[in-house]
Amino acid sequence: MEHILEVNELGKTFPIRNFFGRTKGGVSAVDRVSFKLGERGTLGIVGESGCGKSTLARLLMRLIEPDQGEVKYREQNILDLKGLSLKNMRQRIQMVFQNPYSSINPQMPVIDNIAFPLWASGESKAASRAKAHHFMESVGLSRTHAGRLPASLSGGQRQRVAIARALILAPDIVIADEAVSALDKSVQAQVLNLFQDLKQDLSLSMIFISHDLHVVEYMSDEVMVMYLGRVVEKGPTSQIFGRAAHPYTQALLASAPSLETAFEHHKGNGEPVLKGELPSPLNPPSGCRFRTRCPLATDRCAVETPVLQEVSPGHEAACLLLQESMPA
Ligand SMILES: Nc1ncnc2c1ncn2[C@@H]1O[C@H](COP(=O)(O)OP(=O)(O)O)[C@@H](O)[C@H]1O
Ligand code: SF4
Ligand SMILES: [Mg+2]
Secondary structure (H helix, E strand, O other): OOEEEEEEEEEEEEEEEOOOOOEEEEEEEEEEEEEEEEOOOEEEEEOOOOOOHHHHHHHHOOOOOOOEEEEEEOOEEHHHOOHHHHHHHHHHEEEEEOOHHHOOOOOOOHHHHHHHHHHHOOOOHHHHHHHHHHHHHHOOOOHHHOOOOHHHOOHHHHHHHHHHHHHOOOOOEEEEEOOOOOOOHHHHHHHHHHHHHHHHHHOOEEEEEOOEHHHHHHHOOEEEEEEOOEEEEEEEHHHHHHOOOOHHHHHHHHHOOEHHHHOOOEOOOOOEOOOOOOOOOOOOOOOOOOOOOOOOOOOHHHHOOOOOEEEEOOEEEOOHHHHHOOOO
């Protein structure tokens, strides 16, 4: 498969400053993350809150600057771009967030909210509005919504406005960051189907970030599992859901469909599936970051850092137990 995006060793640590502005450590939010996004493919990213999913998305768009690594969009490292070429590249990648108000303006009628990015990029108002009408239809909003303010819409309708706005510049890649998480289950299903249809019709590639395993399984061809800033497992969706190799992924799948409840959910004997809190990324555990909650951890896990190893074609996991069973 051709790749539209190739990410190598991308890393970001947020400095933490004391009262006097001196750096007193850092939050390792994204640690040497590498992956490829297939042309017209969908990559799902899962992990508990705080594991670095949104930071990764913002790094890909260069909304924040990485400390290291590269992001190649069709062979061009976007970290080298400046000025107009950076602006042009940013239009190729668009984001849809959990809260539609982070991209839409509550004071603008629906039609202008959708038309705005096009108008701001130099199109005439009339042409921008005409195209916005077309996208309103594509996302299932009726013409009667055009003059209304976002506050008078339902949550699902507002998310459709945010989606139409993200699409009007004809991006190649859409990053949906918890884009359906705030919606009711039935509305969620409609919006997921909308994403599927749009992806097909507009030849989009997608990165689909969610803490809901069912949503990710439904949407993605490939899945990447993150824990405290690191990728612990990635591979084809069927492999991740059918033959998870990492103890973290296995625990998630065994416990609950949603990561929000995964750690409260109890096994038949009253034991939680995964013990303990997510450690602070300010001071992550040495060696394998998952070791403080891993039921299989040994002393070795505190001193050696597991690296991703192929467990079957295209399927990789980072656990020392797997490395042991690998031929030298
Ligand atoms: N601007 C920032 N400054 C300092 N720490 C940050 C900043 N943005 C995110 N973080 C920290 O980075 C970690 C990853 O956050 P985030 O990417 O939002 O995770 P997720 O989207 O998976 O919930 C968290 O510990 C968060 O507190
Ligand atoms: S390396 Fe050790 S702590 Fe980490 S997942 Fe494997 S067994 Fe568990
Ligand atoms: Mg997030």
